[in-house]
Amino acid sequence: MQWLTELYEQNKRVIDVAIQSFPKIIVPGLTVTIPLTILSFTFAMVIAIAVAMIQYARVPVLRQISRFYIWVIRGTPLLVQLYLVFFGLPSVGIVLDGFTAAVIVFSINEGAYCAETMRSALEAVPVGQIEAGYCVGMNYFQVMRRIVLPQAFRTAFPPLSNSLIGMVKDTSLAANITVVEMFMATQRIARANYVTLALYIEVALVYLLFSTVLTFIQRRGERRLNAYTAF
Amino acid sequence: MENAIIKVKGLKKTFGELEVLKEIDLTVNRGDVVAVLGSSGSGKTTLLRCLNFLERADEGKLSFDGRSFDLASIKKAEIAEIRAKTGFVFQNYNLFANKTALKNVTEGLIIARRVPRKEAEEKGLELLRKVGLEDKRDYYPYQLSGGQQQRIAIARAIAADPEIIYFDEPTSALDPELIGEVLTVMRELAEEGRTMLVVTHEMSFAENVSNRVIFMENGAILEEAPSNEFFRNTKNERVRAFLNMISKEEEK
Numbered sequence: 001m002q003w004l005t006e007l008y009e010q011n012k013r014v015i016d017v018a019i020q021s022f023p024k025i026i027v028p029g030l031t032v033t034i035p036l037t038i039l040s041f042t043f044a045m046v047i048a049i050a051v052a053m054i055q056y057a058r059v060p061v062l063r064q065i066s067r068f069y070i071w072v073i074r075g076t077p078l079l080v081q082l083y084l085v086f087f088g089l090p091s092v093g094i095v096l097d098g099f100t101a102a103v104i105v106f107s108i109n110e111g112a113y114c115a116e117t118m119r120s121a122l123e124a125v126p127v128g129q130i131e132a133g134y135c136v137g138m139n140y141f142q143v144m145r146r147i148v149l150p151q152a153f154r155t156a157f158p159p160l161s162n163s164l165i166g167m168v169k170d171t172s173l174a175a176n177i178t179v180v181e182m183f184m185a186t187q188r189i190a191r192a193n194y195v196t197l198a199l200y201i202e203v204a205l206v207y208l209l210f211s212t213v214l215t216f217i218q219r220r221g222e223r224r225l226n227a228y229t230a231f
Numbered sequence: 232m233e234n235a236i237i238k239v240k241g242l243k244k245t246f247g248e249l250e251v252l253k254e255i256d257l258t259v260n261r262g263d264v265v266a267v268l269g270s271s272g273s274g275k276t277t278l279l280r281c282l283n284f285l286e287r288a289d290e291g292k293l294s295f296d297g298r299s300f301d302l303a304s305i306k307k308a309e310i311a312e313i314r315a316k317t318g319f320v321f322q323n324y325n326l327f328a329n330k331t332a333l334k335n336v337t338e339g340l341i342i343a344r345r346v347p348r349k350e351a352e353e354k355g356l357e358l359l360r361k362v363g364l365e366d367k368r369d370y371y372p373y374q375l376s377g378g379q380q381q382r383i384a385i386a387r388a389i390a391a392d393p394e395i396i397y398f399d400e401p402t403s404a405l406d407p408e409l410i411g412e413v414l415t416v417m418r419e420l421a422e423e424g425r426t427m428l429v430v431t432h433e434m435s436f437a438e439n440v441s442n443r444v445i446f447m448e449n450g451a452i453l454e455e456a457p458s459n460e461f462f463r464n465t466k467n468e469r470v471r472a473f474l475n476m477i478s479k480e481e482e483k
Contacts, residue, residue: 129328132325135318135388136390137311137315137391150329228329228373229373
């Protein structure tokens with residue numbers, strides 16, 4: 001135990017800063033990072049389902065618009081999109097606060113990726129089951145709601161969980177547009193105390209904690225959804 | 232009441248350049264069990280799919296239960312009206328993978344026909360009993376064998392008491408030892424006097440259960456005859472060649 005006490009004595013200041021900053025890191029995590037993620041992912045899902053169904057149902061015009069949207073969003077960096085909306089749009093009179101801008105950009109960005117996930121999941125539902133639905137008298141919307149969408153959600157669930165976990169970490173990019181989320185908060189403490197390594201490890205561990213919780217929820221969710229598959 | 236349940240006239244269907252069905256005329260009377268035979272690619276399945284609008288015919292008239300429709304320009308509501316009176320059994324069963332056996336049977340009744348749940352479930356159980364699978368009511372399709380899945384698919388197809396049941400090669404995807412159980416169910420339906428149009432490769436079914444056989448080749452009906460006549464003394468050379476080929480296959 002001698003060496004442990006010595007280690008503490010030698011690094012007393014750094015360790016104290018790290019311990020004292022924990023609430024200052026976790027609080028913006030719980031009040032900014034998580035709400036930012038939940039809001040953005042919810043909107044992203046709405047966009048994704050709409051865009052995927054437009055393509056699945058081959059709605060003319062809207063379908064081309066959807067492809068264009070996905071092409072543009074997936075083809076440009078998220079950070080550039082954040083800058084464009086937050087720093088760029090004010091010059092045409094659209095001024096948004098950082099949090100709002102972040103929610104808008106994350107929703108639109110993630111929506112494009114999740115739309116592709118949803119589209120592939122919809123297309124994975126065997127056509128024969130859709131025909132069977134029509135043959136027992138269901139109409140298009142009944143077939144979608146009762147047969148296609150439940151199975152598509154099952155297929156899309158793991159990759160969508162992936163996207164959600166990815167988004168938790170991507171929200172750290174909002175630090176670039178003045179949003180005081182978890183990473184921005186950590187940076188401030190690091191600069192004020194000249195402690196970097198310990199604090200950045202600390203914030204990384206908190207992100208890891210959040211992801212772990214989500215992974216756990218994903219596993220529970222998958223088990224529930226697996227009722228009708230052989231896995 | 233008119234005796235014909237369906238009367239098809241001049242049904243044509245092309246896929247691109249390929250003429251899949253050329254001017255098909257066909258009548259099925261109430262209580263008929265009609266077997267449609269022919270080598271693969273002869274258009275049998277497409278014919279069945281056109282009759283239930285899973286494919287849209289290019290031309291032709293359909294008289295269904297006394298009402299006339301134009302196959303090419305038929306409206307959605309009319310399609311729904313016809314489908315409400317038909318059942319369809321697929322080669323690959325196509326059970327709803329996310330529904331249990333019982334729900335597969337009741338789904339159409341509850342969702343499409345607004346039958347009260349309790350009533351639909353009673354009907355569903357009765358049908359599962361009929362196909363010998365009442366004990367599998369809560370099983371999902373992946374937990375069932377192909378033969379069991381197809382029997383449930385048949386129960387689903389007859390749930391709403393259709394005027395006619397279309398069977399699209401109902402035993403072709405099954406392991407040989409599972410074919411019998413499906414054919415048994417189909418024979419029972421025939422004995423109940425249900426009207427059936429069956430695309431099949433099962434000669435025993437065509438010969439012993441169906442009362443009429445239609446032989447198709449290259450998108451046309453080559454021969455149509457009562458089944459015993461068809462199998463014993465057909466004059467058509469192509470039919471004889473086909474039957475010879477099949478019997479050789481079966482000897483192997």
